[in-house]
Amino acid sequence: xxxPIRIMAVGAAAPARRLAAANVAGAWGRGGGRGxxxxxxxxxxxxxxSAEAAARAIASSGLQNDIVDGVWWGTxxxxxxxxxxxxxxxxxxxxxxxxxxxxxxxxPHAGMDALLAAADAIAAGTARVAMVVxxxxxxxxxxxxxxxxxxxxxxxxxxxxxxxxxxxxxxITRTHPFLDRYRAxxxxxxxxxxxxxxxxxxxxLPIVGEVGEQLASLDVDxxxxxxxxxxxxxxIGRKLAEGAPASAGAYTAVGDTGAAAPLLxxxxxxxxARTVGVIGFxxxxxxxxxxxxEGPVRxxxxxxDAWAGGQPVSYAEALRVRGQLQPTGETxxxxxxxxSAPFVRGAEEMLGLLGARCVDCGTIxxxxxxxxxxxxxxxxxxxxxxxxxxxxxxxxxVNHTMPPPFEAPLPLAVxxxxxxxxxxxxxxxxxSDMQIGARVELVLRRYAFERGVPVYGFKARxxxxxxxxxxxxxxxx
Amino acid sequence: xxxxxxxxxGAGLIKFGELFEQSYEQMAAGAFQAATGAVDRGFDPQDIDxxxxxxxxxxLWGQEGIGGNTVPTAIGLAGVPCTRIENACPSxxxxxxxxxxxxxxxxxxxxxxxxxxxxxxxxTDEGLLSRxxxxxxxxxxxxxxxxxxxxxxxxxxxxxxxxxRCSPRSR
Numbered sequence: 001x002x003x004p005i006r007i008m009a010v011g012a013a014a015p016a017r018r019l020a021a022a023n024v025a026g027a028w029g030r031g032g033g034r035g036x037x038x039x040x041x042x043x044x045x046x047x048x049x050s051a052e053a054a055a056r057a058i059a060s061s062g063l064q065n066d067i068v069d070g071v072w073w074g075t076x077x078x079x080x081x082x083x084x085x086x087x088x089x090x091x092x093x094x095x096x097x098x099x100x101x102x103x104x105x106x107x108p109h110a111g112m113d114a115l116l117a118a119a120d121a122i123a124a125g126t127a128r129v130a131m132v133v134x135x136x137x138x139x140x141x142x143x144x145x146x147x148x149x150x151x152x153x154x155x156x157x158x159x160x161x162x163x164x165x166x167x168x169x170x171x172i173t174r175t176h177p178f179l180d181r182y183r184a185x186x187x188x189x190x191x192x193x194x195x196x197x198x199x200x201x202x203x204x205l206p207i208v209g210e211v212g213e214q215l216a217s218l219d220v221d222x223x224x225x226x227x228x229x230x231x232x233x234x235x236i237g238r239k240l241a242e243g244a245p246a247s248a249g250a251y252t253a254v255g256d257t258g259a260a261a262p263l264l265x266x267x268x269x270x271x272x273a274r275t276v277g278v279i280g281f282x283x284x285x286x287x288x289x290x291x292x293x294e295g296p297v298r299x300x301x302x303x304x305d306a307w308a309g310g311q312p313v314s315y316a317e318a319l320r321v322r323g324q325l326q327p328t329g330e331t332x333x334x335x336x337x338x339x340s341a342p343f344v345r346g347a348e349e350m351l352g353l354l355g356a357r358c359v360d361c362g363t364i365x366x367x368x369x370x371x372x373x374x375x376x377x378x379x380x381x382x383x384x385x386x387x388x389x390x391x392x393x394x395x396x397x398v399n400h401t402m403p404p405p406f407e408a409p410l411p412l413a414v415x416x417x418x419x420x421x422x423x424x425x426x427x428x429x430x431x432s433d434m435q436i437g438a439r440v441e442l443v444l445r446r447y448a449f450e451r452g453v454p455v456y457g458f459k460a461r462x463x464x465x466x467x468x469x470x471x472x473x474x475x476x477x
Numbered sequence: 478x479x480x481x482x483x484x485x486x487g488a489g490l491i492k493f494g495e496l497f498e499q500s501y502e503q504m505a506a507g508a509f510q511a512a513t514g515a516v517d518r519g520f521d522p523q524d525i526d527x528x529x530x531x532x533x534x535x536x537l538w539g540q541e542g543i544g545g546n547t548v549p550t551a552i553g554l555a556g557v558p559c560t561r562i563e564n565a566c567p568s569x570x571x572x573x574x575x576x577x578x579x580x581x582x583x584x585x586x587x588x589x590x591x592x593x594x595x596x597x598x599x600x601t602d603e604g605l606l607s608r609x610x611x612x613x614x615x616x617x618x619x620x621x622x623x624x625x626x627x628x629x630x631x632x633x634x635x636x637x638x639x640x641x642r643c644s645p646r647s648r
Contacts, residue, residue, distance in 0.1 A: 335611035395632035403602030457615030
């Protein structure tokens with residue numbers, strides 16, 4: 001007998017930067033370009049977005065992160081083509097070093113792959129709490145119309161065997177081995193579909209339509225439907241529902257977010273008792289599920305906050321952040337390479353944000369590997385503890401002149417965390433929101449892209465109400 | 478046992494600047510000549526039996542591991558024992574302290590203390606500011622020299638108002 005698949009909480013994250021499609025179209029000598037997409041800041045990528053969405057979902061769930069049995073992560077393109085993508089995310093989320101899960105990738109269908117794999121683990125009883133994260137920070141090929149549509153976001157769902165206000169009621173997959181959006185080994189940007197009419201008439205509408213019609217028999221109230229080009233979503237919506245699908249708002253705000261899109265588009269609709277049909281498409285597959293919410297799902301009402309607002313950014317800046325516009329010459333290398341011993345020694349304390357709590361006097365020393373003696377009492381007896389992920393600014397500085405690959409202004413702050421530990425970290429943004437006594441939270445960011453390798457760590461970010469991640473992340477007591 | 482008394486008998490310096498045209502050794506030699514020339518009633522450099530040289534970042538001119546040992550030969554003191562003191566910004570005053578101890582202890586009779594820093598053989602980006610990428614890969618990333626000190630000023634400005642002319646930017 002299998003366990004029911006329940007949804008305890010959800011969370012979402014999106015970059016604050018918005019790229020107008022008209023800017024992309026104009027750069028390539030095309031007219032038009034409708035809408036906008038979310039694009040990453042230099043210190044964001046699919047992993048940092050995933051960490052933020054998952055942290056919000058955990059916080060909303062009220063569960064402790066150390067009881068999560070694993071992360072099922074779906075993204076078209078993980079940050080390491082081959083490498084420790086999954087374990088870096090699990091560490092940053094403060095999960096147990098025995099946690100499991102899987103990384104699904106290779107097409108925008110990966111988000112649904114991750115959800116189904118996690119659901120199977122819950123059903124089978126091999127996991128009782130499963131974190132699903134569907135995320136993408138797409139890298140479209142320059143010059144494609146896909147570029148006007150490709151966004152970035154993450155959606156997270158905490159699945160449990162018991163509890164919560166919603167369940168996964170049905171699922172169906174339909175495959176058709178067709179080359180849609182595609183990238184070969186050695187290619188950097190993703191190609192758009194070869195023939196948009198062929199794709200629409202012979203692939204997308206028949207396959208997604210078939211899945212949708214089967215789900216519709218379950219009296220779906222709201223839909224999250226794929227909309228890869230800004231028109232197909234409405235086209236499939238007309239076949240299935242009256243009015244725009246629930247997913248339209250997220251698509252309008254952040255564009256097509258690939259693997260994140262199906263769940264992202266569904267989250268807002270889970271704020272009340274509803275039956276929500278969710279369809280994901282990509283890589284020659286369409287998968288539909290039905291989520292049956294008996295009441296508001298935790299985190300759903302706040303989900304739309306994650307993609308609200310945003311600051312405009314130029315096309316050139318978006319290209320630069322994606323690595324498609326490269327500077328000339330050498331940049332300043334990191335003192336130690338990302339493959340070296342300091343990273344092995346310090347992996348847990350850097351990504352898991354650990355401190356060494358003095359057994360004798362209670363002072364938390366950070367980071368543990370450079371504090372063999374307590375800074376307060378000189379004791380050498382410590383226990384490793386997760387640091388509080390909120391605090392106040394003790395003091396700060398803003399660097400206004402920095403060599404590449406750094407970018408100025410670069411703020412750093414000395415922060416007194418809520419558990420008494422003091423840390424010095426970089427600050428997200430330009431420092432204009434820094435002041436002594438300001439409340440900050442610690443968020444995972446990409447500190448560097450060093451010798452071809454992403455390097456992650458936490459930065460401080462001023463707490464600005466609804467965009468904040470709750471302090472329950474990794475902060476016992 | 479008591480310590481010997483220590484006297485400073487001569488001191489000199491060269492004009493500061495980017496000094497693109499001078500090597501590290503030439504800068505040290507210039508200061509050495511100025512110092513020996515300043516000694517009352519003259520001085521035989523061959524009386525020097527120890528050299529303490531302060532350089533905070535040899536890597537700024539591409540010479541990290543060799544210490545100060547190129548200097549004695551360059552100034553005509555080949556064979557005299559030489560120690561380089563590398564101790565951040567106080568390297569120079571620390572070298573002076575150690576030189577004084579060497580004489581006070583009686584181990585050395587006359588020592589030469591030189592502080593020399595060659596900061597513009599590399600561009601500022603690749604030189605002084607490259608410190609931002611040194612050290613801990615995350616926890617000290619972005620720490621240039623001002624970052625080590627400016628936060629104290631930020632804090633002092635706000636809590637005491639003691640720094641009368643704080644930059645508004647740092648408030």
